[in-house]
Amino acid sequence: MSLTFLIKRLAGAIPLLLGISLILFAIIHLAPGGPTDVYADNPSVSPEALQQIITRFGLDKPVPEQYLLWLKAMVTGDWGLSIRTGRGVLGEILARLGPTLQLGGMAMGISLIVALPLGTYCAARRGSRLDTALTFLSFAGISLPVFWSALLLQLVFSVWLGILPSAGMKSIGDGSLIDRLQHLAMPVTVLSLATIASWSRYIRSGMVDVLAQDYIRTAYAKGRREWGVVIAHALRNAMIPAVTVIAIDFVTIISGAVITETVFAWPGIGRLFVESMNGRDYPMLMGLMMMGSFGVVMANIIADIIYAALDPRIRHG
Amino acid sequence: MTALLDIAGLVTEFRTENGPLTAVKGVDLSIAKGETVALVGESGSGKSVTSLSVMRLIPERVGRIAAGQIMFTGADGTRRDLAQLDQDEMSRIRGRDIAMIFQEPMTSLNPSYRIGAQVAEAARLHRAIGRRAAWDLAVEALAQVEIPDPVARARAFPHELSGGMRQRVMIAMALVCDPVLLIADEPTTALDSTVQLQILALLKRLQAERGMGILFITHNLGVVAEIADTVAVMYGGRIVEAAPRDTIFTAPAHPYTRGLLASLPRVDHAARAAGVVDRLVAIPGSMVDPRHPPPGCDFGPRCAHVTDACRAAVPGLQEVGPGHQTRCLRWSEL
Numbered sequence: 195m196s197l198t199f200l201i202k203r204l205a206g207a208i209p210l211l212l213g214i215s216l217i218l219f220a221i222i223h224l225a226p227g228g229p230t231d232v233y234a235d236n237p238s239v240s241p242e243a244l245q246q247i248i249t250r251f252g253l254d255k256p257v258p259e260q261y262l263l264w265l266k267a268m269v270t271g272d273w274g275l276s277i278r279t280g281r282g283v284l285g286e287i288l289a290r291l292g293p294t295l296q297l298g299g300m301a302m303g304i305s306l307i308v309a310l311p312l313g314t315y316c317a318a319r320r321g322s323r324l325d326t327a328l329t330f331l332s333f334a335g336i337s338l339p340v341f342w343s344a345l346l347l348q349l350v351f352s353v354w355l356g357i358l359p360s361a362g363m364k365s366i367g368d369g370s371l372i373d374r375l376q377h378l379a380m381p382v383t384v385l386s387l388a389t390i391a392s393w394s395r396y397i398r399s400g401m402v403d404v405l406a407q408d409y410i411r412t413a414y415a416k417g418r419r420e421w422g423v424v425i426a427h428a429l430r431n432a433m434i435p436a437v438t439v440i441a442i443d444f445v446t447i448i449s450g451a452v453i454t455e456t457v458f459a460w461p462g463i464g465r466l467f468v469e470s471m472n473g474r475d476y477p478m479l480m481g482l483m484m485m486g487s488f489g490v491v492m493a494n495i496i497a498d499i500i501y502a503a504l505d506p507r508i509r510h511g
Numbered sequence: 512m513t514a515l516l517d518i519a520g521l522v523t524e525f526r527t528e529n530g531p532l533t534a535v536k537g538v539d540l541s542i543a544k545g546e547t548v549a550l551v552g553e554s555g556s557g558k559s560v561t562s563l564s565v566m567r568l569i570p571e572r573v574g575r576i577a578a579g580q581i582m583f584t585g586a587d588g589t590r591r592d593l594a595q596l597d598q599d600e601m602s603r604i605r606g607r608d609i610a611m612i613f614q615e616p617m618t619s620l621n622p623s624y625r626i627g628a629q630v631a632e633a634a635r636l637h638r639a640i641g642r643r644a645a646w647d648l649a650v651e652a653l654a655q656v657e658i659p660d661p662v663a664r665a666r667a668f669p670h671e672l673s674g675g676m677r678q679r680v681m682i683a684m685a686l687v688c689d690p691v692l693l694i695a696d697e698p699t700t701a702l703d704s705t706v707q708l709q710i711l712a713l714l715k716r717l718q719a720e721r722g723m724g725i726l727f728i729t730h731n732l733g734v735v736a737e738i739a740d741t742v743a744v745m746y747g748g749r750i751v752e753a754a755p756r757d758t759i760f761t762a763p764a765h766p767y768t769r770g771l772l773a774s775l776p777r778v779d780h781a782a783r784a785a786g787v788v789d790r791l792v793a794i795p796g797s798m799v800d801p802r803h804p805p806p807g808c809d810f811g812p813r814c815a816h817v818t819d820a821c822r823a824a825v826p827g828l829q830e831v832g833p834g835h836q837t838r839c840l841r842w843s844e845l
Contacts, residue, residue, distance in 0.1 A: 321572060408618040414568055415613075416633040416684060417606030419599065426632075430623050506668040507622055 203498065207491045214487045215268075215480070219261045222479055228253065229277040229474045251277060264480060274477035278470065283481040286466065293363055294455070294462035298447040300378060301385035306440070309390045313397025317432070318424050320402055328394075335391025344384045344457040351380060361459035381458040385451055389443055396439050400432040407431075434504050441497040442490065449486035514584070515692055515724040516542040516565070521579035521594075523557075523564045526572070532801055534560040536748040537579070539828075540726075542692065547718065547725040549739035549756075551732065551771070555798045557748040558728045562694045565726070566611055567593060567601045583609070586691050607637040610685035614697040616677035620669040627653070627665025630684045637688045652683035656713060675706035679713070686717060693718075696728045711737050732775055736760065741834070744768050747799040747809030749825070754835040764837040766845065767810045770794040808838070816841055 230247060233239040248254050252263060267274060273283040316325045352360035359365065359377050404410065405428055413427040448463075455464035463482065470478040502509045523535040535557045542548045550558045563569050564576055565583075581593040585608045593601070605611075613619045620629060630649035634640065640648070646665070653661035656679040669677055678698060685693060695714065699707040715738060718725055727738055735742055735756065743753040744767065752765040763769045773792040796813035799805065805812050807822040814821070820840055828836040839845075 408613060408615050409621040411568060412613065412619045412681070412684075413621070414602075415566060415605055415611040417602050417604075417636040418632075419602045427621050431621070505623060507670045510668070510671070 200495075200499070203495050207495065210491060211484070211487060215265065215484055216261070218480060218483045218487070219257075219264065222476055223257050223260075225474075227474055229476055232278075232473060264477075268480075268484070273481045276470075276475055276478045278473040278475040278478065283477050286478065287463070287481055287485060290461060290463045290466045293460060294448060294451070294464065297378065297381055297385065297455070297460055297462060298444075298451060301382045301389065301451075302444055302447060304382065304386045305389040305393055308386070309393035309397060312390070313394040313436075314401055314424060314429060314432075316394065316398045317401030317405060318420065320398075332391040332395050335387050336395070338387070340384055340388060340451075340453045341457055343387060344380070344454060347380045347384060348457070361457075363461055381451075381454050381460055384458075385447060385454050389447070393436065393440060393443070396436040397432065400435045401428060404428045404432040430504055434501060437497050437500050437504070438494075441493040441500075445486070445489040445493045449482075449489055514541050514582075515544050515546075516540070516584075516726070517580070517582040518561075518565065519580045519582070521561065521564060521581065522577040523560050523569065523574060524577045525569075525574035529802075531577070533577070534574070534748055534801060535564065538745075538748075538750055540743055540750065540753075542724040542726055544691070544724055545718065545722040546740050547727055547738055548741045548743060549727045549729060549735045550743050550745060551729060551735055552745035553730060553798050555801070556745040558730075558745045559696055561745070562611070562696050562726060562728050565593060566605060566609060566694060567596070567598070568611075583692070586689070603637075606633050606685075606690070607688045608690055609692045609694065610688070610690040611694040611696065612678070612681045612685050612698045614700050616674050616681055616698075616701060619681055620677055622669055625666050625668055626672070626680045630665075630680065630687055633684045634687045648687060649683070652687045653680070655686070655717070656680070656683045658683070674702055675709065678702060678706075678710055682710075682713065682717070686721070689721065690723060692724045692726065694726045694728070697730070698727075699734060700729070700731065707734070708737075714738065732771060744771070747804060748801065749809065749838060750828075751810065751839070752835075752837040754831070758832070758835050762832075762835075764831045764835065764842040764845075765810075765839045766814050766816055767794070768837075770813075808840075816845055 229251070230244055230253070233244055233247065252260060255263070264274070271284075273287075275281065276283055276286055279286065312328065316328050319325050348360045351358040358379055360380075363374070363377050365373050365377075401424075405424070410423060410427060413423045418426065451460075451462070452464035452468060454460065455462045456468060459465075466478070467482050469475075470482065518538055518540040521535055521538040521540075522533060524531040524533050526532075538557070538561055540548065540550070540561070550561060552558045560569070560574075565581055567576075569575070576594045579594060582590060583593050583604070584590045585604065593604070596604070620626065624632075627646055627649045630652050631642070631645035634645045634648045634652075635642075638645075650661045650665050653665055658664050658676060658679050664672075664676075669680070672680065681698075693714075698714075699710050702710065711734065714725065717723075725738075727734075729735060739756045741753065742756050742759040743750045744759070744765065745751065746767050752759070752763065752768045754762075754764075759768060760772065763772055770792075771794070774794060776791055794813055799809045799812075805822070807824055808814070808817070808826050811817045811821050818841065826838045826840045828838055829840070829842060831837055831842060
């Protein structure tokens with residue numbers, strides 16, 4: 195893994211992101227309706243005022259020109275104003291990023307801590323009763339719709355037991371660590387359940403492949419005990435296929451766990467996206483989606499770096 | 512000579528969906544200190560399973576030793592039945608008293624670690640030494656197996672080495688703790704013939720220096736002629752003939768052994784004069800199906816000399832001469 199490789203990868207991301215932005219811009223404008231529709235039905239907004247909004251946001255210019263204007267501003271760091279709220283797009287996104295990172299980061303951390311040993315154990319004891327049971331639970335976890343498990347948790351812990359708050363990030367007038375953790379508990383659980391289920395499957399199958407390799411037998415032959423073999427010889431090689439999935443899932447959640455955030459009224463990116471979508475808030479949507487795309491591209495580059503760190507054949511190849 | 516390893520009545524089964532499948536059906540084998548015993552047979556004859564049974568490397572999920580004894584005398588003189596040990600006790604013996612090298616040098620090393628680290632790991636598992644000392648020991652072991660520039664090569668990854676070099680690394684790893692027994696499971700099969708000879712010469716030299724016993728598994732009779740003191744021929748999970756090396760080549764008693772010898776390609780002048788060049792003699796039929804073994808002698812269906820007595824029961828081992836036994840009822844007439 196050399197610096198030139200890294201620079202090459204980063205430079206390669208630029209045309210990719212340009213292409214993505216072009217497609218996103220086209221798709222948003224192809225979608226029926228526009229940002230002024232909200233005002234069009236409002237009798238108190240005069241046609242003149244409407245025209246003024248259109249001129250002010252440049253919506254009367256041809257779409258290609260709008261794109262170029264947007265691109266120029268975007269590159270210089272001016273992400274524009276939200277049509278819906280009139281505030282700066284970048285500021286709005288950053289304000290929502292904090293809560294999302296809190297929720298997503300915690301869910302990812304817990305998922306990794308649980309999925310890694312779980313998948314490893316199942317692979318080492320494949321075919322055992324516990325493995326079969328955990329396999330069943332994993333598929334249940336993958337199949338369970340997030341909105342359903344979220345509502346179920348709310349019913350049990352907020353309505354019936356009344357021990358956890360059903361929504362929001364903190365109680366009004368409170369904001370202590372305990373209060374925040376109580377608000378985090380259910381959304382984090384819901385998010386983690388699905389990722390633990392899928393990640394542990396990936397780690398298990400990667401591990402099963404690796405445990406059948408000749409060098410595992412060699413490790414036993416030189417006197418390694420089972421868990422020494424699994425941890426020192428198998429885990430590193432087994433992680434390689436799982437890294438991509440984990441990196442991409444990470445971005446997906448960071449760029450907004452839409453359903454979870456909506457059900458738990460979590461003031462994050464996911465909800466901002468839904469609100470902006472409903473309002474056809476072009477600048478905000480472009481900002482959000484570009485940020486998501488950037489995240490996916492970066493996650494891929496980071497995954498490549500991790501591959502190279504794990505596997506010397508990639509490092510030297 | 513004291514026997515290092517005494518296998519008696521070893522039976523190894525695999526678990527399958529249709530019940531246990533017996534791969535090794537009562538093998539007796541003995542290896543003395545400094546002796547090389549070649550275990551010869553086709554794929555599926557049970558020779559590798561025998562060696563994996565000695566190492567106890569068959570996972571419980573896959574199969575088990577159903578019967579028999581594997582008496583082994585360790586470097587410290589204790590004599591134990593390996594078949595009765597648990598995996599924890601076995602892991603103390605593996606790599607220290609008994610080491611093993613495998614057929615596929617390309618895939619037998621962990622691709623993620625430097626070869627020096629993999630050899631050093633073998634040393635550290637059995638000796639109370641630090642990383643530094645273990646690394647130095649690994650470099651020394653690499654030098655022992657004639658790897659050029661061992662100090663630099665120790666830092667190489669497996670994919671940077673050729674197959675022959677990787678097999679040398681495997682040998683260095685196996686011998687770093689000075690085992691008294693080396694099990695070599697077709698160590699030269701995947702290599703070019705020139706490299707094969709180099710590896711065989713290396714093993715012979717190391718054995719002469721250290722006096723370890725070697726169980727050498729192969730299907731290649733040319734390799735047997737090169738390295739073995741004693742030969743055991745396996746067929747269908749049983750040893751069908753055992754004899755000193757020269758006896759096997761000059762006076763084979765079992766029809767299967769004779770078939771194997773006849774199927775060797777010959778390029779010497781005598782053969783050319785006799786007009787048998789380019790013509791290989793094959794043994795008719797194919798290896799016994801372990802799920803449906805024939806009644807009596809396993810080789811019966813492929814044997815030209817089979818009689819009703821052969822089909823009645825599995826022939827016992829018959830004494831042919833000193834150190835020479837065969838599982839053929841008709842060896843004296845043939």
